[in-house]
Amino acid sequence: MCGDFMPALLFEGVLRIRVKDSVFYACGYCGLVYESKDVAMKCAEFCKKHGGCSIEIERMSIGRIEPLSFRLTRIKP
Ligand SMILES: [Zn+2]
Numbered sequence: 001m002c003g004d005f006m007p008a009l010l011f012e013g014v015l016r017i018r019v020k021d022s023v024f025y026a027c028g029y030c031g032l033v034y035e036s037k038d039v040a041m042k043c044a045e046f047c048k049k050h051g052g053c054s055i056e057i058e059r060m061s062i063g064r065i066e067p068l069s070f071r072l073t074r075i076k077p
Pocket residue numbers: 027028029030031032043044047053
């Protein structure tokens with residue numbers, strides 16, 4: 001997958017992204033992108049629980065975005 005994406009909404013650990021006229025769903029933990037929201041939610045659930053991807057689910061992915069980091073890096077103490 002290529003092109004700019006617009007993150008739109010995060011729900012249940014899943015990020016809804018738009019690439020041109022298509023909508024995809026990315027797992028907020030590993031960044032794998034799926035056409036189906038249900039699969040993306042399964043991936044997010046699995047990643048959250050096991051800290052890694054299921055090969056079965058990963059197989060259905062159509063691409064990957066940079067995994068999201070919600071960590072705050074402080075630049076001032
Ligand atoms: Zn995942």
